[in-house]
Amino acid sequence: GAVVSQHPSWVICKSGTSVKIECRSLDFQATTMFWYRQFPKQSLMLMATSNEGSKATYEQGVEKDKFLINHASLTLSTLTVTSAHPEDSSFYICSASLAGTTDTQYFGPGTRLTVL
């Protein structure tokens, strides 16, 4: 149980376009979802925390207008990278938990974004 999926698993796009990444909890309802970014050989960096039905809380330095997060249901959160640039190329990972951050987080498989 407790499976989290992400779609797509990888995407290549042209500079200036927008890319949407989906994160789904397949067999449980996730009250909270988290979006992370990971650059090569670096650790994960939290971008934002998303609670179902409310606005996401962004970490310092993360542009909320560039990284749009929507958590419309208890099983789906989306991250849209708007007007992507090559420096946005990274590995984006979501995680989901049942009851906020004190509960176990279940991680998705990640989405590798390459912006040309």
Add this chain to the structure above:
Amino acid sequence: KNEVEQSPQNLTAQEGEFITINCSYSVGISALHWLQQHPGGGIVSLFMLSSGKKKHGRLIATINIQEKHSSLHITASHPRDSAVYICAVIKAAGNKLTFGGGTRVLVKP
């Protein structure tokens, strides 16, 4: 200095060897996670600890809250254990995961 430090950064072992990865933290926490990240990037949550010791198969995780230290042990290591192991804590005063830098483990056959 990072709030969560892992050692070693890299570790190479022969198949069958006992492996220990250490995690020290400098903040009060409510829980500590051990995560495994395979070369493809996917992350698996191995353990969540707030005290004591947990065991799952060949993996054992311990935590000493007073000493602010946790260890992850792999017994009878196998090449499929090759991965990056990440320690992450949830601060007592906050609600987010703070990550260590990871330990890259390579188990040779």
